[in-house]
Amino acid sequence: MWEVVRVQVRNPAYDCDVLVVGGGIVGLSVAYALTRSAPGTRVTVLEKEPGPARHQTGRNSGVIHSGIYYRPGSLKARYAVQGAAEMTKFCAEYGIPHAVTGKLIVATDRAELPRLHALVQRGRENGIVVKELGAAQIAEYEPEVRGLAAIHVRSTGICDFTAVARRLGDASGADIRYGERVVRIDRRPERGVAVLTARGEVVRGRVLVNCAGLYCDDIARMTGDEPEARIVPFRGEYYELTRPGLVRGLVYPVPDPAFPFLGVHLTRGIDGGVHVGPNAVPALAREGYGWGVVRPREALATAAWPGTWHMGRRHWRYGAGELRRSVSKAAFVTAVRRMLPAVEADDLVRAGAGVRAQAVLRNGALVDDFLIQQGPRAVHVLNAPSPAATASLPIGREVARRALEVLASR
Template sequence: MRRLSAYVCDVLVVGGGIVGLSTAYAITRAAPGTRVTVLEKEPGPARHQTGRNSGVIHSGIYYRPGSLKARYAVKGAAEMVKFCAEYGIPHKVTGKLIVATERSELPRLHALVQRGRENGIPVRELGPAQITEYEPEVRGLAAIHVGTTGICDFVGVARQLAAASGADIRYGAEVEHIDRRASLGVAVRIRGGDIVRGRVLVNCAGLHCDEVARLTGDDPGMRIVPFRGEYYELARPELVRGLVYPVPDPAFPFLGVHLTRGIDGSVHLGPNAVPALAREGYGWGTVRVRELGATLAWPGAWRIARRHWRYGAGELRRSVSRRAFTGAVRRLLPGISEGDLVPAAAGVRAQAVLRDGTLVDDFLIREGARAVHVLNAPSPAATASLPIGREVGRRALAALAAV
């Protein structure tokens, strides 16, 4: 690799989203004096998954007891509220409703009550009349109220983590090549030709994490299959006071179309989950042939399609039909019309998929020589970013001590 300039550090973090910045923050807190450099290809932090979600601080009620998601979300929610309060970042503990609108959903709702209690989350069961005490315009057969759910400005959190970490944050630094050698550590060439050298690399590249892992020479054993989450904004935000969710289908990692009042007072409806035609494909018009080809070449993508084509067909229908999307929202909020839906910015979820078509459900962190790879960190990663950062940082420091 051609060397134009060198930036020597102990830990190189690839990715300036909330997980990468939390990792940098955790490392410098745990081991003061450790030199950390963060490489982010965008001109600022949190431009993708962190900055394109509903801003919800998740309670952890959905996740299997004992899983990383459950442990980190429950702990992370409390820590995120404390972090926001400490640094004056806009946030609010709102609580949320999970509403059953059909009798077939009632067993799943009751199972969520049990799961919430196993995870140590305060849950209150509600009947139809009690639902309207929280949300006068929402209708359902039964619901549960989860008191620890909240909202915050995750982009603001990411900026504060960057500032408080003391790390060298390099924006506009897109990774092109990685050279990992036992005697030289890890050398990363970024677009433009500069070489950044470190002793250990941490891969928090989100939508591109599998590609970065392969650049190091490690086989991630999975591929990122991007799913676009499409949102509308509610033209009459006064119809929704807080956060309202349907009962999710446990067969899928998506929570279904829900209603979320953001920290700015707007109410978003969504997301609808459809395949994206690029890793950063925020609309049907964004197609990247190489990335799409890589997705189609992965056997797991075809196995997902065969198993879940009925579910996917419904998502695609809502993507192209505002009437169908409105119908999904009306299950919870019957008083709206198509005219109440205003198109809003979409997000893309980096979903890790195994070769056999398994959708990786939990956080996935793997290690290689001089490297730690975060290979699956979808929602609730923003909520859980502080404990995730500590775990990834612990592994990075252990790798650093071993070289």
């Protein structure tokens, strides 16, 4: 798996050879891949938070995705299928809590049946074992779930992605600096990059790798590159199920193929609790984990991007439904009851929210695949929402490969 690359990297004028911005699971996977494929490479990771995985990595449902949803041949499909197997192996090797639970994708309306059958075909094209179920067979897996038909995906699992990120950082041997927010980047093609942090520290590297997640487009522009997309933040709100016995494992609706969101689903986590959600509503800040979190500069920047308005005009009906479920618990319960009719309003209590860093093109199209863009002395990861945690090991190797090519060319 690891092809060792020999690169001449030592130069006292630099603090490191590769400077990674972002200490989520993707940034730490890049550091891990760099030190394994090119031993001796000096890697520094700058993370603005006091610890790893404080945002997208640590605020999701903890699902190891199978790769069934993604277009055959896409980076998401390839890396999710490969990454699911690697993530399960990594967790087992390092004693990280995990389980391969399998999951159901359930059609509750006749209009969803063609999409369900299309998912079966897509899964098989991606090399995934898929079992089709009739209505009566659903109860064998989930006694309280109802639907017209379903598919069972055996390779889906759950894990603690925060623990994975922490272990990746420790195993990488990189110099990981927490509490270091990047405020300025000076890039000179003949001299590498110099990064100034809010603490007044200057860190110099030969190549910069941008894994800043919710702020990746800002970091790209700070570097002097113009990303083809902008991050539009979507908050995903969760409830906790007070009667976790209603759900054995993972239960998903049939997703709308026009959107990269999977819909409100039921997820039994590694701690035994069951999360219900998320929905997808616009956030008024990059880290807007509630309606009360508003950062005017960030909200105005989102509103100023033409793609935001094109997207809104194209998908306002979908957005209206998501907003309704955000402000009305009754509407949220109604959505859940389509699959789990036994649930009552009192069974759901508010849980933590996450924010998805969704890249949106100027024409309003939502970027559906992972997006990696290069510039002089820089590699930018510009779209890596779910299933990026699942696929983080192969993504890390791909980004590391590109960074090492830049090192070798100088």
